[in-house]
Amino acid sequence: MEYIHDKRFTQIGRDEIMYTDFEGCEFAGCDLSRCDYTGTAFIDCRFIDCNFAGAKINYVAFRDVSFFNCDFSDVNFAMVDKLLFIISMTGCNLDRAKFYTLKLPKTVFTDCSFVATDFMAADLTDVIFDNCDLHKAVFIDTIANKTDFLSSRNFTIDPERNRLKRAIFSESGLRGLLAKYDLVIK
Template sequence: METKLYQNRTFDTVDYSDQSLSNVEFVNCEFLNCNFSKSDLSHNDFLDSTFKNCNLSLAVLKNTGLKNIKFIGCKLMGLDFSASNSFLFSMNFEDCLLDYSTFIYKKLKKTNFTDCSLKETDFSNTDLSLAVFKNCDLSGTTFVESILEKTDFRTSRNYAFDPSENKIKGTKVSYIALAGLLEKFDLVIE
């Protein structure tokens, strides 16, 4: 099947919800106020593109290419990013709702999460080295066998991870969060 190419295009207030798109390549495109909720975006490629105020909740991303993508003000609840294509996988998030999403086994080196909600998000076996979580809510987020080296959590809240189960050399945390990092030891910190 031939791949359809969209380049340097703006898509504004388009409703793709509950629809299936396949074999489409979007290069340097901008998506504004679009609804992709529950849509099947499998086998598509997005490159150097921006999503602003879009809803992608529960979209299917099986073998979807996400290369140098910016999500701004988007609702991305329940997305399984771990099913997407790993080749050149790179994204940044600003003011996004990423609750209940999954990034298992993804490389998110130097990824920026700014003013995001990441409640119950799974980062197991994820490379988050040099990532920055700026002013994010990480309640119930899972970090197991993750690479958190030089990751910056200082301005975020509600994060907890076991230092013995993750690589944490140079990880930046606030002193207030130390209790969450020592949770498994059942210490009384005053």
């Protein structure tokens, strides 16, 4: 296992990442798509304009990691290393990503796209979805207590199938909570 700290990467190969611990590193413009990063750890790192589309991140540790304008389409987060899993994302594409059963307490997502993303049985307690598109995102058996959906849009969440105690919604967002009742709201 290799340990790399305080380094900036603009290109990095697949073989350089597997089974490596990165601490305090910055990755900018890296194409990390369709690769297998099993056993890798990122601690206090930043990713800017990186492509993770379709990457396998099983048992990857993300500890206090920030992502800016990154593509995570079709990525399965359900098998990441759950110990101290702390991330924040701004301007990221998470379409068709999977967060099944993952605990994401107090995570902040800003200006992100979650089209058809799977949040089944995830713990979203205190998560902030700031100006996020949640079109066709799946919320079933999700814990969304105190979750902030105030500025998000296009979500459909069944209050009978999810925990929403003290979750925050805008008045216009109430439509997404009542969709299953086929009501006419004017």
